[in-house]
Amino acid sequence: MSGFHQGIQASVPALRRYARALTRNAETADDLVQDTLVRALRSEHLFHGGDIRSWLFTILTNLNRNRLRSLARRPPATSLADDDAADLAGPEAGGRDIERALAMLVDEQRHALLLVVLEGLSYREVAEVQGVPIGTVMSRLARARAQIKAYLDGERPALRRIK
Numbered sequence: 001m002s003g004f005h006q007g008i009q010a011s012v013p014a015l016r017r018y019a020r021a022l023t024r025n026a027e028t029a030d031d032l033v034q035d036t037l038v039r040a041l042r043s044e045h046l047f048h049g050g051d052i053r054s055w056l057f058t059i060l061t062n063l064n065r066n067r068l069r070s071l072a073r074r075p076p077a078t079s080l081a082d083d084d085a086a087d088l089a090g091p092e093a094g095g096r097d098i099e100r101a102l103a104m105l106v107d108e109q110r111h112a113l114l115l116v117v118l119e120g121l122s123y124r125e126v127a128e129v130q131g132v133p134i135g136t137v138m139s140r141l142a143r144a145r146a147q148i149k150a151y152l153d154g155e156r157p158a159l160r161r162i163k
Contacts, residue, residue, distance in 0.1 A: 008040055016029060017119065018057065018119055024099075112141055113141060
């Protein structure tokens, strides 16, 4: 097995974690990872060395963006079970609070936070994956952390001023 294929195989668990965090659905995440792997294997000739994980995360991120764009064209489906979760108390409630705080973040902030915290990518790698300057990644992370802290501390979200 070539080094390229070994690198892809070693990255599968990290891709699955990141995809599940992005989609919040195991089946959708597995489909996204499979599409990422298919695209990576078909595009092996486009990989010119470097960090294969960053390259795979970039492919996964782009596929997820395309998926979200296509979903935006459809009417949203509302789950009735989500409303019941707010009444839970106990140890599982803390996890739900963090999940809700993550859900309240803007997609770009949530994706940057997940790549740094969950996958351990450096700021430079996240900048490459998201296609933005490193300063933008730092800004997104700072805002995401502040918003999550405020949510967990019980502060009400600040209203944006529109001119």
